[in-house]
Amino acid sequence: MASTLTDSLVGRLVDGRYKVDSRIARGGMATVYLATDRRLDRQVALKVMHAHLADGASGADFVSRFRREARAAARLTHPGLVAVFDQGVDGETSYLTMEYVDGTNLRRRLHEDGPFAVGEALQVVGEVLDALAAAHRQNLVHRDIKPENVLLSTDGRVKVADFGLARAVTEVTSTTTGTILGTVAYLGPELISTGACDTRTDVYAVGIMLFEMLTGRQPFVGETPIQVAFQHVNDDVPVPSTVVPWLPAEIDELVCALAARAPEDRPHDAPAALVHLRRVMALLPPDVLGRRADAPPPVVSFAQGTPDDTDAPSSVGEIDKIDEIRVGGDTDEADGPVRGAGATDHLTQALDTRASGSTIAFTLPDRDRLAPATGTAPAVSTSPTAPVDADRPGRDRRRPRRRTLVSVVSILLILGALGGGAFWWFGYGPGSFTSVPTGLAGSTLEDAEARLDAAALLHESVEAFHDTVPAGEVISTDPGDGERIPKDGTVELTVSSGIEHFVVPGGLVGASVGDARASLSSVGFTAVTESGEWNLDHPEGTVLGLSVVEGESLPHNTPVVLAVSKGPEPVVVPQVQSLTLDEATEQLEPWTLAPVVVEEYSETVPEGKVISQAPEQGSAALRGDEVTLKVSLGMPFVEVPDVLFTPVAEARTILEDAGFKVEVNYFMGFLGNEVRSQSEAPGTEVRKGSTITLDL
Template sequence: MATVTTDPLVGRLVDGRYEVVSRIARGGMATVYLAVDRRLEREVALKVMHAHLAEGASGADFVSRFRREARAAARLTHPGLVAVYDQGLDGDTSYLTMEYVAGTNLRRTMLTERTLPLGRTLDVLEDVLDALAAAHRAGLVHRDIKPENVLLDTDGRLKVTDFGLARAVNEVTATTTGTILGTVAYLSPELIATGACDARTDVYAVGILAYEMLLGTVPHTGTTPIQVAFQHVNNDVPPPSDVAPWIPPEVDDLLCALAARDPDDRPADAGAALALVRSVRAALDPADLERRVDPPAGGAPEAAAVAQGAGPADDEHRSTAATASLATLSLQDREAAGLTEPLAVGHVVAPTTRPGPPPPPAPPPSSRRRARGRVVAWSLVVLLLLAGAGGGAAWWFSSGPGAYTEVPGGLVEASRTEATTVLDDAGLRHTIEERYDDAVPEGAVVVTDPASGEPVRKDGSVLLVVSKGVRMLTVPTGLVGATEDEATAALEGADLTVGDPVPQSHDEIPSGQVMAVTDAEGNAVEEGATVRHDLPIVLTVSSGPAPVVVPQVTGSEKAAAVQALEDQGLVAAVTEEYSESVGTGLVIRQDPEQGSDAHRTDTVNVVVSLGPPLVEVPNTYSMNVKAAEKALTDAGFRVEVRHPQGISPLNIVYSQDPAGGDGRTAPKGSTVVINVF
């Protein structure tokens, strides 16, 4: 009857936040689960470290390094890198949450297709190196590049994963047991021989990966890890054209440069390697890019399986990589392989030859024979003691405590020259890496790896990270007059920090257009000037004319009304019309009305009174006074009757003022005087 193994973590809520849904894979250092982040309601990949890594004297050191490396990996942002979201400790469980990438990995693709076309091989190289270049610029080395750590999502996009874990595990185990962890098929010669590594170590692994994609097998194979290690240290990677003569010499040169045994013969980092790959691609015949090497005949040989880390899958058959530990290699094996530094010795290795069993009992010997037997026995004891002492001394000085010393103190913030002098005096080699730092002056040491006080092999190397000072960037030109979106994009493209924009009203500059560029304190920043990378650049952006409230001008005199509107930044549009109720020169009405919201430069329509309308004056000459009054009143005038010559019974109009007839006009409502006799 089959036994079903239930993972106790499935269904559990880790750290009160991550609900474990299922197990994805199990490797030599961690188990990966599909989980749901309840807080952000998204799927994540939850990587849980194996408990034994946090046990023992080095457990706390591992947890500390693991957290540090996780924080460093979390700072990496690149579409080709699996994002690290969080890390933490839930009880005894150290975990890491990462972007969940649905799909497969490069190993499964290669197992299916066996070999890849030349063009596709170069595509994968460009994507992997582009992602690694971002890490190398940030001072991080992957240390475990292999097909299992190159993921392909459902859209075919590549993402590199597992930054930081290999470094954290390797640093702890290497300093306590002398063990180097990694997939032996991709380990660089210097990592095998001395444990030292830098960005060129990743470049070497990418070269081996390229060889495997192109030819269907790794260049160095063997039945045991030591055989593979021996070939890495002592044999150059053969040109791919040895297997497929059609492969162009440019590709031979590329792979041999990436996987050169001497680190100095390789590109300095992934960025340089990427440039080399692109230049080689540009020089190739497009027809060659479509060709592929015939897969090796039959199945993968056992030796190749050992070299590639292939082994039995885990209990769910989901293991994506087997990690080869070189901790069990004896000194004799190391010397036979030509490795000058022990890869891993966690204990005193006993001599490989031991005395055989004592001979069967013989008849009682004579005293001379007994004496000879005692001499032989003591000789064997002495030989065994000498062999044990020699082996112990060899272990002590090659991999034991005698092989290590402490990194000197006082290196951080010392000048580059001072730090290298201290290391030279201590008999330690050093490598230099430069990077910008906002706090440490240019030319001073920012950090060392290993840190001061930590163990390092006496023939090992200490990495000095030297400050290049504050990173200075150039402010782009053409910002003033551009739109806010255009200026923001230009600043972000120059890696500058953009602060919150400051809106400012302006009567003439359109809304959304940049008026000025300043720093966070409001000081003007000239375009083309050099500023600190972390200096926030603030854009002063026009918000258009300022808002105003329309004042009351109805009933005001024309000049006063126009002035009141102009004082608010408004434009008065004056028209005139007759009015019987509003006096001449006064505002009859306005639009918009009083209290309305408007903006400076908006127009307010103002209607000014011309006074009463003009109407035709009737001619009342020779009319009876009553008839004359009625005619004038009907025309809209007031009538004043005068008798300059005294009252007469005739009551006939003989003159009027203003005169009437012939189209003569006067304001409606005005007074017409008629003289009567």
């Protein structure tokens, strides 16, 4: 993997933990590096926000957006989403760490290999929708689905990257600032024209991406981004078979459903879209699934980037290549708001200044819609009627009146026939329409079908998991409540299968917390948390137990709490010096500190008492640590000198210098001067300080 050798961050240790190895990619908001987490000894992708974005009046907004990305993404746990591990600030460096995915992205794959086989394209899109479903269930919208943000790992996994644009749907729909973030080639029409955005906007982008994977080109192309934006707003996405004629009608219907121009015509979220896709895959024969379109001739399009937009093949998506479309609030101080055709000119001029990449920034003042400027059609004038020839008195002047009357009657008859035909066509014929009954969502499938039967409408049902709608009840209808539908039309009912259940995997107790989390996430559990416990017997990070039973089938959103070892508990070493060994052992026992006894002689500390301890009193230690105790053996033993036949004064001095006490017994009470015997035989070892008696 290539890296930029001049990058000053390469080789640094960020926040005392992440060793920066090389640079992976650089975008408009941040740079991504390959780094090593020295604490957990694993490779991570380190995303560092550009320092200059934190400067100035808007710097706080950039920092807040960057940190919001970490919080939003960390809420998502799904094997198809790039995981966010950590977020922090090191000096002026704001960073977050993500899962490192070794591989390439979908943009580079399209550039190098051309269109996908039908089955492979549907499989990849299905995994993208499955990953988005985890976000949509938590009311989060990605807002920037594109091939650069779909990662294809070397082990075959598909992962969706860069939830930096995600924010809660309720926040998006209530926003009044008009800020739109996204990439022009994949933006939904509603996002361009009104700034509205919900889960269906992600579905639209997936539909555009599927079109590109099947045909090798985007549905809307142009030399400038304004041309592409106009087409998104004003034109329906063409069916893929107009580019690849052998593609079946099922593929055309799927792409047109996902990328319908009106949001209400699309599946309402990723889970519903996934149901459509899987149904189409089941209908297609193997020979179609294995067929691939020929690579199309190159088409110049402002909207499509190249795989070389970054420093190196991106394994974490095209980071922060964001288009910003601001709708409303911008005015010209001299001339007032730019509206109508002026808004289009203003938009075109802004876009032309950014024609060097795949991202744009432009302004649509006061939510002016994207539409071509229209002019007034030239007036059509007619020449005056020729005057009646007054020189022909015999001419019948009533003939023009009769002609006029005949013309009027003919016109009335034609209009009547047309009106009658239209009345029959729209009232009773094939063109007649009715409305979908309201209130089907929330009713049981049987009730909904009965009401549709009463309305003479056909119906079909598909099942989808749902966290809040009980099993057997209708989640949504297509078309929706009250919408117009041909009288012989079909209403699709999406019926809840209840909350999706998964089986708790086994072997979690004793595993590392990272492995346990990955195992639960790969199965589908979405509410995994941790509870730390001090433990002497298991290393830090080991799973000690969990709040659910392994092998049990539970709803995917069941809270699963992992009891995780924090290792031995820190303690403070108590004072045991000068105590007896038994007393010292009793003092250490409540702190689970193990005494290690070392005995030695001491002339100052009585036998059996602690001379010194290590660690010393007040030192930090962990439960289970050893404390070395030096225990006194009492006075040392010394050899008794030979003082026989030595004058008593000299003998006394020799013995006292050796550390003994001396007592003298005189012969007959007072006679004698030399030592005739001593109580301890010369050469024996006696404790220092013992008393030796001399007989004279």
